[in-house]
Amino acid sequence: MANTFQLEIIATDRVFFRGECEHLVITAIDGLLGIMAGHEPLVTVLPTGELKYMVDGKWLYAAISEGFIQVMPDKAIILADSCELPEEIDIKRAEEARQRAEELMKQKQSIKEYYQTQAALNRAINRLKVSQKHFK
Amino acid sequence: MPNMREIRERIASIQQILKITNAMYLMSSSKLKKARKSLDATEPYFYKLQETIESVLEHTPHTRQAYFDRRTNIPEEKRKKGYIVITADKGLCGSYNHNILKYAEQKLAEAADIDNCYLFVMGQVGRMYFQRRMRNNKKASVDGEFLYTTQNPTLYRAMEIAQTVLKKFENHELDEVYLLYTDMVNSNLQEPRTVQLLPFQRKHMGKASDGTMKKLPKASFVPSPEKVMEFLIPQYAKGIIYGAMVEAFCCEQQSRMTAMDAATTSARDMIKDLSLLYNRARQAAITQEITEVVGGANSLEE
Numbered sequence A: 001m002a003n004t005f006q007l008e009i010i011a012t013d014r015v016f017f018r019g020e021c022e023h024l025v026i027t028a029i030d031g032l033l034g035i036m037a038g039h040e041p042l043v044t045v046l047p048t049g050e051l052k053y054m055v056d057g058k059w060l061y062a063a064i065s066e067g068f069i070q071v072m073p074d075k076a077i078i079l080a081d082s083c084e085l086p087e088e089i090d091i092k093r094a095e096e097a098r099q100r101a102e103e104l105m106k107q108k109q110s111i112k113e114y115y116q117t118q119a120a121l122n123r124a125i126n127r128l129k130v131s132q133k134h135f136k
Numbered sequence B: 001m002p003n004m005r006e007i008r009e010r011i012a013s014i015q016q017i018l019k020i021t022n023a024m025y026l027m028s029s030s031k032l033k034k035a036r037k038s039l040d041a042t043e044p045y046f047y048k049l050q051e052t053i054e055s056v057l058e059h060t061p062h063t064r065q066a067y068f069d070r071r072t073n074i075p076e077e078k079r080k081k082g083y084i085v086i087t088a089d090k091g092l093c094g095s096y097n098h099n100i101l102k103y104a105e106q107k108l109a110e111a112a113d114i115d116n117c118y119l120f121v122m123g124q125v126g127r128m129y130f131q132r133r134m135r136n137n138k139k140a141s142v143d144g145e146f147l148y149t150t151q152n153p154t155l156y157r158a159m160e161i162a163q164t165v166l167k168k169f170e171n172h173e174l175d176e177v178y179l180l181y182t183d184m185v186n187s188n189l190q191e192p193r194t195v196q197l198l199p200f201q202r203k204h205m206g207k208a209s210d211g212t213m214k215k216l217p218k219a220s221f222v223p224s225p226e227k228v229m230e231f232l233i234p235q236y237a238k239g240i241i242y243g244a245m246v247e248a249f250c251c252e253q254q255s256r257m258t259a260m261d262a263a264t265t266s267a268r269d270m271i272k273d274l275s276l277l278y279n280r281a282r283q284a285a286i287t288q289e290i291t292e293v294v295g296g297a298n299s300l301e302e
Helices: A091-108 A111-134 B003-058 B096-110 B125-134 B155-170 B227-301
Strands: A005-011 A014-021 A023-028 A031-036 A042-046 A048-055 A057-073 A074-086 B079-086 B118-120 B175-185 B189-198 B221-222
Touching: A005 A111, A014 A048, A014 A074, A014 B003, A023 A111, A031 B003, A048 A111, A048 B227, A057 A111, A057 B003, A057 B227, A074 B003, A074 B227, A091 A111, B079 B096, B079 B125, B079 B155, B079 B227, B096 B125, B096 B175, B096 B189, B096 B227, B118 B125, B118 B155, B155 B175, B155 B189, B155 B227, B175 B227, B189 B227, B221 B227
Parallel strands: A005 A074, A042 B221, B079 B118, B079 B175
Antiparallel strands: A005 A014, A023 A031, A023 A048, A042 A057, A048 A057, A057 A074, B175 B189
């Protein structure tokens, strides 16, 4: 049994995961970041992206949108807007959201609207990516 | 003795009202169930967010990040204060609106200069209230473009609100931002509460209980403390606003349900009292009629 640490992933609408975890890999702003037990204290930002964590020797994947992580030697807390398992993702809805966002990107928008649409597009693409990669 | 017909009409009208209040009771209780569910789902996030941010700040080295800027060079009476007030969209919910508005009023009275207070009101009732107040020349301007409903809170709406106030803070249009909402202590007790959103405050300032600086391990921030904070604070503001919205919406439904339940009960009581009165009047009318008939018959006999 490998060394474990307490991992909490909390989304705004539910507690996504709470338990012991052996290895966590997150997508931070500047690339992938692996975390194991005894990691130095760290705080970083998580953009919309993919996440994987190992429980009992098995990798679990999730799609996450905007959040942050606090890492302590014995625990890690992820707080995010939303977090989903690949099998929970509604491909149809994500596809629709992507098309809608792409359509909006082509139109003239204010800067604020542009950023919001861009974020929506990122979320949709990320959902599709995670779901296609890990759930077939 | 009141007229029988009058009593009958009153009973009928109360029955109509009873139907309405009862329907509203049922509606708000089903809405409450939904609001409760989303509150239960959000609460862990809400509390964990506050807790985590606090502990993150303990480990944060001093930063010159804009959101921490307390702008101490601006004197108290010149500080522009923003208040986000969460009220209901509709009335008929007991003292819910009244309480939060009174609380906001109190906060405004505490402010050094009411002309420098800016209100961001969510919910029709509150907006109407403050706009009427503004017309009566009691200043504290209401942002007319700030139109958000409190029905069914969404993260997206919270994000827009957070962006609006953060932007105003950055542009020095506001120096302090507070969030006023109703907190659900338990299902019977609701309390208006204030949270200071900006400037971002550190509670502990790294001091232990005996006043000495706590030796906290400095956490490393990737890519840099400033960058992280730049992202973290809008995220935090969004989370807090969303949490407050969910909490307030749940409170609104709760107090509407209680108010409508009370209204239904008292309508039933009134109907009971009035039917008694009606029966008494009817009885009196019959008795009188009998007396008259008997009197008439007796006079014939004589």
